[in-house]
Amino acid sequence: MNTIKVECSIHAFPQGKEIDLQKISPQIKVTGGRFFVTSYTVRTLCRFTFQGKKISQSLGTYPHAEFEQNLPLIVEKIHVFHTRMAQGLHPFEEVKNPKDITFAEFALSVYMPNARSRKKSWKDDETRLHLHIIPILGHLKLEDINVGIIRKVLDELNQKHLSPASVNRIRAMLSSLFNLAIDHELVEVNPVTRVKKFRENNQKERYLNANETQRLVAILDQPQDYGIHNAIIVAIVRFLLLTGVRKREAMDLKWSDVDLSTGVWLLGENKSGKARRINLNQAALDILQQLPKSSQFVFANPENNRPYNDIRKTFDKIMHAAGVYNMRIHDLRHNFASLAVNSGQSLYVVQHLLGHASPQTTQRYAHLQAETLKQASEDIAAAIRSQSQQVA
Incomplete structure (x- = not known):
């Protein structure tokens, strides 16, 4: 996927006003994309007219710092919607076998709405997904993700830059996600349960002398x-x-x-x-x-x-x-x-x-x-x- 260069700072746009996504960059050729800027986030969506009716679909809400990073994925989604309409299909209603659902689709369409309704810290989960997990696991079918894949992802995050405590928070989120997938009968087992937690050294508190x-x-x-x-x-x-x-x-x-x-x-x-x-x-x-x-x-x-x-x-x-x-x-x-x-x-x-x-x-x-x-x-x-x- 090509990188889209953002020509104008997101802070230059008025808050709370619907703005055409194409104003972000001349490289965005697809139509129908919209975004709203708030103090801390950018809410994205697309609007179309299909069979004489106006329809819209959320494309996610991102912190300012992550919006540019996720822009290529947002534009790609809009391209897919245009392709479906060209085939006479409703852009937002994809007919597929539930077993074929990808990690990203389940995480964004099922897990995150569930997390928003029950967790005060749902924004932390949203950030972890977009920053660390979806770029790696997003394209994989949910049922194809196994213990080895989860263990490798968490090991790499720990080796790169994240503390054991941070990796354990991601592990806990993934475990909750797969438990929810079991409830929806999309997978039979939770692969995260067989991946051990990283040892956290909580005794190294820093005190002032x-x-x-x-x-x-x-x-x-x-x-x-x-x-x-x-x-x-x-x-x-x-x-x-x-x-x-x-x-x-x-x-x-x-x-x-x-x-x-x-x-x-x-x-x-x-x-x-x-x-x-x-x-x-x-x-x-x-x-x-x-x-x-x-x-x-x-x-x-x-x-x-x-x-x-x-x-x-x-x-x-x-x-x-x-x-x-x-x-x-x-x-x-x-x-x-x-x-x-x-x-x-x-x-x-x-x-x-x-x-x-x-x-x-x-x-x-x-x-x-x-x-x-x-x-x-x-x-x-x-x-x-x-x-x-x-x-x-």
Whole structure:
């Protein structure tokens, strides 16, 4: 399939307006393609007149960064629709044996609609499919995909650039997809069940030491001195450091969710799908009280009054300025947990501070608690020695 060069940035087109796909590039000769631009995605579809009736068909919704990558596939689909109409066939109704359905067809027409209806994280599945799986497995018949093929795909993803945890998330998605295919009687077995998970080393959490914390706070206090001028993202990083909440929980925070007088934040639905009550400390409240209220979102991007989509670039700049390396945004959550445990808080308290649905998730910090208890015991022994020496 030939690469189609996009001549004009997607951001140059007005949001929410139906635009002819041919305006994207002069290389697109096929007619009927349309697209809508939103703040974060591009929704594509095609419109035809068939046998005197106007008909339309969705061609998928893609994040801005993936739209250009998927454009050749979109154009190819429209070519196929034109070919069917030329044969007197309805362009969107392909008569075929259900057993001949390809992975891409099932993933996009059956799995994704199902995921959207039941998963908060369906966008993650959509991205994984388009970025990692459909380019490799999309053309294969669903029933022809076996254990060896799945294992090879996951091994290659791990060897190239993805972490074991990321590959395991893809594996879990594929397993759900094939279970759904079994429900639709398109395959008899789930090949993913015989592919072992990759070992994840979840104990390698990154924590800030005292010197790193001191340097980081200094940067956050005077970011402009280090060429960091995005005050909202600086506030997000400071807020994450002080609360241990998940990145997306903070970035999607609305003014209506928090009572500034009591410091109570009612998080309507967290990662586990349950409501959560968060008691903000005064330092975190001070951050919120200094922010403008020009949007319904607390940490709104001033360019569009919407939550930021990605803050990694500014985050990395902050960490570099502070001389803190190998630190991920999520590690601020681990750091908060570490400080809580090392200050003598029980794992039960840490579980509720972090909003873990299960105490098993909090057990990863048990080794920190053991070290804290050991140090406490050593301190007591030292005090006894000191007192005995004074008596002598």
